[in-house]
């Protein structure tokens with residue numbers, strides 16, 4: 257079970273320490289995403305070298321493939337994927353929300369299986385950092401062994417059952433996510449169902465003693481609903497919270513305002529998770545609002561497209577002007593990629609040996625996000641987060657010319 261405490265605050269930003277039976281946790285913290293039990297382009301040894309403390313996998317996807325029986329026979333997710341540190345599993349509430357053929361009932365969410373994501377009518381694109389769709393290559397494989405589509409019901413109890421098999425350290429309940437903008441009545445109904453499902457997840461039991469179940473805060477952009485949701489979740493008793501229902505179509509102002517009012521409503525000494533945040537500017541904005549942990553596929557997705565994060569904004573390594581560039585992706589970066597190879601070399605690889613190029617850039621991008629959070633943590637501990645935030649943005653926005 258997670259024990260978490262805030263060790264320093266600087267403005268709204270927090271630095272915290274978590275203890276679990278498996279490993280410690282230092283926040284603010286970025287969590288690389290391995291939807292199908294692998295972070296694209298990065299093997300566990302490299303992720304340890306980059307000092308990633310926790311990875312995020314998707315229980316819904318792993319229930320689809322390889323499924324309970326194989327996962328059980330493999331001795332759980334840590335052993336299966338060769339990752340000895342912390343794991344958080346998402347329940348699939350968001351993946352289900354993106355399916356247009358879904359029907360949400362009190363019992364659970366009903367939808368078709370046996371289709372690829374491409375074939376399924378899906379809603380919008382890339383919200384919540386686009387997790388799922390871009391890293392869903394595995395589902396193509398399953399499609400080749402084409403079973404006829406069948407109607408299945410994904411319930412709160414089922415989400416807990418599979419996460420108990422996975423043995424992840426942090427477990428997410430099934431929640432009800434609505435697109436934004438939405439009206440008060442729709443948001444209220446979704447929030448209330450989320451609460452009923454949170455209780456069902458708690459009542460389901462079956463989790464191992466070391467597993468921590470999160471509460472998910474819904475309520476769209478309405479402060480009164482967010483408040484009611486948090487109060488009710490507190491009454492049910494959760495050790496950590498996820499802020500749900502953001503990155504689902506709201507305006508930048510609504511996103512900021514919602515984050516701004518939800519942060520202070522949450523109990524101080526409980527871990528706060530914001531889903532789907534992986535762009536450097538958004539990550540720091542979340543930290544400023546009091547978020548402790550966040551995850552996104554963005555660093556690995558960008559790497560596959562040849563785009564690297566740098567302290568001076570994005571760099572597209574496929575651009576012809578970089579062919580003779582002898583500098584590292586980011587000369588100030590200490591990652592394994594920047595300490596060895598140049599932009600010119602990576603440019604060459606993106607036109608010849610793409611997989612290796614993607615691995616090099618994924619290594620850098622994930623390091624960049626991890627290091628950004630480590631630096632943010634240091635700034636909070638020194639009581640100068642606002643200054644750090646301001647300086648980072650001034651530098652990050654200086655060279656927009658290289659952007660994608």
Ligand SMILES: [Zn+2]
Nearest residue numbers: 589591594620
């Ligand atoms: Zn680097």
